[in-house]
Amino acid sequence: MATNQDVKNQLANKANNKPASPATTIAAYLKKMGPEIEKALPKHMDADRLGRIALTTIRTTPKLLECNVPSLMGAVMQAAQLGLEPGLIGHCYIIPYGKEATFIIGYKGMIDLARRSGQIQNIYAHAVYENDEFEYELGLEPKLKHKPATGERGKMQYVYAVAHFKDGGYQFEVMDMQEIEKRRGRSKASKNGPWVTDFEEMAKKTVIRHMWKYLPISVEIQQQATQDEVIRKDVTAEPEYIEMDAIHVEEQQEGKPSALEQEQIDFE
Structure with missing residues (x-):
């Protein structure tokens, strides 16, 4: 006949054998990948913070x-x-697409990458609404003029991007909403994530990305930016199994949780 102590022991064993939560498992993998993340990061960024x-x-x-x-x-x-x-x-986003996580560069991320070239003095993008004053002209003497309306601006009609180079030159691109929507439709994340929550920012990024090939940016950064919305399985392959109990014991031996573990503790 089972005693009260036996029942308590059985309950304790079940609690100890409880599978780790998804957040805990992901935290463990992030910790294990810390050294690889640190190698990939620019010098001004911190792996633990990321x-x-x-x-x-x-x-x-x-x-x-x-x-x-x-x-x-x-x-x-x-x-x-x-x-x-x-x-x-808004540098970038990680959004779910079924069971796959998808990386998407944001408008501010594109701006940041462009500025790193050292050849661009200023780069920006703006949305144009139907009540704004807006005109642009291409040809031998390109021209762009935009005066935003005050108060109710109406519906978005255009998005444009401008880059000023340090040598005094400049480049600009303009897209209407039909073109923006056409390019949005090519994205597998067109119906969720930032295309839904931050449409204007994604529209700005779309125009900057179209202008990308005309900017004085290194081939490396050009290639990196065009990897947008691609899941880089090649850098991780199938992650090796992580023994959760071993991680917990390791942390206890160190005497205090890592920043990642503390983040998880605070969450739980």
């Missing part, structure tokens, strides 16, 4: 917790390779 931001982004988007780990780690690694932080300031 890991915390990535974990926060993932755990605050429930559908990302359902994505497979290789695609999540691939998206984080791509952010690291480009030196961009996901979510918080």
Whole structure:
């Protein structure tokens, strides 16, 4: 006959054998990938900070917790390779597409990459609404003039981007909404993520990206930026199995949790 102590022991064993939560598992993989993330990052960025931001982004988007780990780690690694932080300031996004996590560069990320070239003095994009004063002209003497309306501006009609070079030259591109929507339709993330929550920012990025090939930017950055919306499984392959109990024991031996683990503790 089972005693009360036996019942307590059985309950304790069940609790100890409880599978790790998705957020805990992802935190463990991010910690294990820390050295690789650090190698990929530019010198001005910190791997631990990127890991915390990535974990926060993932755990605050429930559908990302359902994505497979290789695609999540691939998206984080791509952010690291480009030196961009996901979510918080619009540099880039990690969004769920079924069970796959997809990396998408944001408007501010494109601006940041362009400025790193050292050849661009200023770069920006603006949306034009139906009540604004707007005219542009191409040909031998291109011209662009935009005076935003005050008060009600109406519907968005155009988006344009301008880049001023340090040698005094400039480049601009203009797209109407039909062209923006056509390019949006090519994205597998067209119906969720920033295309839904931050449409204007994504429209601006679309125009800047179209102008990209005319900018004095290194081939390396050109290629990196065109990897947008591609899951980089090649940088992670199938992640090796991580023994969760071993990680917990390791942290206990060190005497205090890592920043990533502390982030998870705060969340739980």
